[in-house]
Amino acid sequence: MYSIANKVGRLVELTIVTPVTIEEAHRAFLELRACIQAVGGKIAGVADLTAIDIFAPEVADKLTQLMRSHNAHMERSAFLIGDAPTFGLQFMRMIREAGNPARRIFKRRAELESWLGEILTPEERERVHAYLDERGVARTRLPF
Template sequence: MMIRAREVGRLVELRHIPPPDVSELDEGAAASLIEFLDTIPNAVMCVDLRRATVLPPHLADRLVALMEGIRGHFERCADVMSPAQATAHMQIERISRASADPARRVFTDPHAAIRWLDEVLNPEERARLRIFLLGPGQVF
């Protein structure tokens, strides 16, 4: 399941909670996400995949198609993985490369993702990003 939120400005927060929902990776899901992103000029996404597990090949292929479909509909996207999930991390890296989107990067360190996204966020969006990735009250 993917939880999508927009709390502040143009920062789009996506949090993956396993197991994956096949309907979230179909063509309708891509169209829905594109429609949502198109309402936010220069959207910046942060995808929390720290609880992700390895996807079956048919779902991995669907995720590539979804990523290709939304390419160009956001300014930057950081996918944040857990270093403890090495196989899932390698799979997401492969999927990200296959989507050929220079505006998307995969991180295992949430602080590195924050630094990269901070370059294009305003102060209010930066504060919200820290809450999203690190939790309330965490200092970076």
């Protein structure tokens, strides 16, 4: 399951919960492209991936392709992950293969909000905070 939303400014919110099918990954690709086109410029992304244990290899490949194809439209993107160690390694590889240093992985909410907030408007910063609250993301996470 996944959701993609653009509720404020250029901030794009992504939530993914496993299991994710290859069909869902393809739909996410199309929805993200439409969202980027609607924003009309570079976007900032925030993603809650805390409910993911692991992606199937074909889903990981499709999502890596999705990220790579949107590199030119990404100013910054912050991903909050949970404590699943295998997923952490898998997602680090995906980010590396996507080839955009403007994407970062976080385990601590405050660090995510601080880093992403550097480029956001006050309204976008408020929305990141509200989004993470809505998702029930704890204000503290375990250290990396």
